[in-house]
Amino acid sequence: MDATTRDLLDRALTLPTTERAALAAALLESCDGPGDADAETAWVAEISERAARARAEGPVGVPWTALKAELLAK
Secondary structure, eight states: OOHHOOOOOOOHHTOOOHHHHHHHHHHHHHOOOOOTTHHHHHHHHHHHHHHHHHHHOOOOOOOOOHHHHHHHHH
């Protein structure tokens, strides 16, 4: 870290907690790059597909009580 960056950090650390948190969030967001414009649409489609499959297939898996008993027996 160069002197300018260290000075900026030192000054930022004197800010109130809420302002430091907002600054940290803005800095992290700037590192992420541009968002995926189609991500939300893809997630909605995925969730809808999974929900439809779950409704059509009904419950799957093992009830917790049965799994717990099996694990405790081992």
